[in-house]
Amino acid sequence: MADGAATDARGNGITGVIPILFAGALFVYFMSLVPTVASLEAIRWSVPWIPSLGIEFAFLVDGLSLTFCLLIAGIGTLVLLYSNTYLAGHPQYARFALFLTAFMVSMLGLVLADDLILLFVFWELTTLTSYMLIGFSHEAEKSRRNALQALFVTGAGGLAFLAGLILLAAASGTTSISGIIAQGDGLKAHAMYLPILILLLAGTFTKSAQVPFHFWLPNAMAAPTPVSAFLHSATMVKAGVYVMARMHPAMSGTDVWLWTLTILGAITAVFASLLSLRQTDLKQALAYTTLMALGTLTLFLGQESGYAMTAFATFLIVHSLYKAALFLIVGCIDKSTGTRETDQLGGLGRLMPITAIAAALAATSMAGFPPFLGFIGKELKYAGAIAVASEPIFVAGAVLLSNALMLAVAGVVAFRPFWRGQVGTGQSPKEAPWQMLAGPVILAILGALFGIYPDLLQVALVNPTVLSLTGEVEEAKELQLWAGVNIPLFLSIATFVLGLAIYAAHVKIRAMLDRGFNAIPNLDLKWDGFLDGLKALAAWQTRLVQTGKLSSYLFATFFTIAAGIILTLAYTGMPPLAADFSDVEWKHTSIAALICAGALLTLFTSSRIAAIAALGVVGIGIALIFIVFSAPDVAITQLLVETLIVVLVAVVMLRLPSLPKATFNLKHAVLSVAVGASITLMLIEVVATPLDLRLTEYFEVTSWPEAYGRNIVNVILVDFRALDTFGEIAVVVIAALSAYALLRTTRKGDQQ
Structure with a gap:
């Protein structure tokens, strides 16, 4: 069912116009950087953020980041233009536009960040903003459930990702991403390489929905269609792919990198393609094709050849163009007909001709037919698969099968609703307003334009991106419609034949897939059971810990203190106890x-x-x-x-x-002795350890010249620890106000 209120070409006034202009201005700015980056130069800007830790507020614009920025800002502008009409009159549109704009800015910050900590900040911002967008229709239980699922899965991966970044900074000695890459192969030889790789891939695989973390992404379709178009084409789900690409120069080239990305990428691509053909909802079908694309991009990032890197750079752009166009087209169909079910759609080509043409152009690029950019991307994928040194047949087979399935899905999504026989939907379909058609038409035409004139893309973005991935622009392969009679051409022909055959029999194949996948455990269906189990665990833990008895809390507190001190002393080793009572x-x-x-x-x-x-x-x-x-x-x-x-x-x-009559409690007595003994032992060790007077000497030297105070204690409290002291004062004031309010309440209660 369509999102929001009825379509109104008048939009949402100034609330809708400002985000469009903002996104458009960002796109124009990034376009102005193309000549510099096309000349194979990088732009870096930084200011100190946390100098004591060497952390900078640093941004880097090179081929990889600029490609992402142009896709994010360009598609973001078209999506906001589309949304202004698609959700015209929606009472919460201002909130929607704010969330979507924040999502775009977060993703831009992520791909531009040149510091690990800054990268993680924007990484988490994309998680939070996508959660708000997926759950935008918060009155619906499905939206809330799916938004929480996306937040939980990607957030859990984010914790692993943070741990990986911390280890990476420790191993490399810097938080600068460009500095880490400049170290060359040093990281691969480090003892922490494998833990770093596992943790980083845990974060990137959850973010980019690789198997077995794939189930959250199709459920993100609970978001309004413009969000789905943006999230699936240029933003959230490609964040993990971006990080893998950014770290490729420093971490690729090992067997564990090669096999992990190749195998899981291939499995994700083929598995998602089969799931996509199984869907009858147009948005769901497109959602699973996104998984296919993410798996393919991951697969090629596992390699090192110039063909693989060129295929990655090209398919990244190809997928963004056709996927955003098709999602927006599905939104037009949904608004016009009130349904997205393929079995209920047909004959729309005559009633919605512009939409039908845009759908045909985008789907033809998705299917990989010439003269579209999708054909060039497909040829490069096959060339990259053949260039794999380890298992070219496995990689080429996975790419061939997933491409053939994508051709069939393109026919289901973009051909059947428009050109098969008339099917009644209970509404009178009509063409969408120009604001909703602008995005699909522009993106579909770009797919054709770059296919006919691939040199435009080659020089501006592909060559600089390959340079970012390999360090050598010579590794970039030429984008061309006709590369001669070769193995990639034969594989393309096989793709067309197999894909058309699958499309012709897709109804029967869908029924077979339904029977087959019903026998496989559905991770999404296990999600609700997982949440119920998590809640039950929390309830049990609460009953165990939150007893409501002050004595239990005190016992746990002092037991923790005593255990912590005793274990620390046992681990570090106590000096010999030589008590001297001569000065007592x-x-x-x-x-x-x-x-x-x-x-x-x-x-x-x-x-x-x-x-x-x-x-x-x-x-x-x-x-x-x-x-x-x-x-x-x-x-x-x-x-x-x-x-x-x-x-x-x-x-x-x-x-x-x-008080009740005092009774002997062995447990409390043992704990009391343990606390007293542990504190005593700690004090003895402190006394036996020579004092480090560096801090004392620092305050003695600087209290008067810098703080203009001769009372060192006062200077420490008022100047050196001013914020700490302010916090303590604030706590006392809040406690006093609370006590005053409580006393007033008690006094009023007594009077009543």
Whole structure:
């Protein structure tokens, strides 16, 4: 069913126009950088972000990033133009435009980032903004469910990705991506190479929906159609592919890289193609073809040959053009007819001729027919498959089968709805407004234009992209419609024959696929069970941890403290205990006795007032220790706090009953001894360890010249730790306000 309100060519006023102009301005800016990048130069801009860690706010424009930027900004402009009419009159369109624009900016930041930490920031922003877009129709349970699924899967992968980036920075000694690439093969020889690769691929495979993480992507179709067009063609799902491409110079060339990307990419491409042919919903069919494209791109990134890299760069552009066009066309069909089911569509070519022509152009490029760019991309894919040194037959076979299935799906999506017999839909289909047709028409024409004049693409984007991937522009192969009679040509002919045969029998094949896939566990159907299990685990954990008893919380807290200290001391090794009591004076002994007396009284008394008073005695004893060891300012603070606490708590205690009779609790006794012993051992080790006075000396030297204060403690609190002190003051103020509000509430309750 169509998204949003009825189509209105008038759009959403200024709310709809501003995002279009913004995206268009970005596209024009990136177009202005094409001559520089086409001359094989890179543009880098950076400012220090966290200098102490060597982290920069750095951006890099080279062939790879500029190709992505042009696709993101260009398709983003057309999608926003389309959305302004497609969702005209929608009460939440301003929110939609904000989310979509933020999504576009996040993706641009991701592909331009030249720092690992900055890359991760934008990586997570794409996750969050895509979550908001997929769940835009939040009143529908399906939208909420699928948005959460996408967030959970890609977010979990993002945690692994972050760990991989941290290890990568540690192994390379820098967070600069260009700096890591400049190190050459050094990373591959590092002992941490395999853990880094596993963690990075875990993040990129979840983001780009490689098998077995593929199930979330088709469910993202719960988003409005313009979001699907943008997400599947130029943004979110290609983020993982981009990172693999960016890291290709530093991490490719090993067996684990080759086989992991080749095998999983090939499986994803073929598996998704079969699933695509099984679908009857046009959006779902296109969603699975995106998986096919992502698998193919991953497969070629596993290789190193110039043909493979040229095939990657070309197919990246080919797929973005035809996929965005076809998704937008499906939106036009959905708006006009009220359905996306292939069995309910037919005869639309006469009623929607412009849409039909745009669909034919885009689908022909998708199918790989000449003279479209899709044909050149397909020929390069076959050339790249043959150039694989390890298993060319396996790679070429996977590419051939997936291409043939894509040809059949192109016929189902773009031929049957327009040119088969008339099928009633209950509506009177008509052509969409020009704002909705502009995107599909422009993108479809570009697919044909670049096919006829491939040199335009070769010089501007393909050569610089291959340079980014290999470091040598000579590795780029020529884009040409006619490369002579060769093996790729024969494979193309085989693709056409097999694809047309599959299309002719696709209804019967679909029924066979239904029977076959029904016997395979569906990960998506397991998702709800997984969530139920996760909630049950959380409930069990809550019952176990959140007992509602203060004694349980205190026991867990002090047990953790004691265990942490004891295990740390055992791991690091305790120095020999050589206690020296020669400098112990009677005043030290008296204070210790006072503290022990207060603690024992607290333990055995049944009076709450006596207990809080005894604790006050302990606090006063600690203040006396501060005085004895020449820390009067800390002692005064301790005395004031102790006095205030004793008074306030005593007032509350007057309203409470007496404490229960003290009984011996072995568990609590053991814990108390463990805490006391661990703290004592830690203090002994601290005393036995020579003090590192570098920080002390720093404050002594800089407190007056830099902070203009002679009281070093005050300078530390007010200048060197100003934010920390401000935070402490804020906590005290908030606590005071809360106490005041609570007292006022209690007083009003007593009056009533």
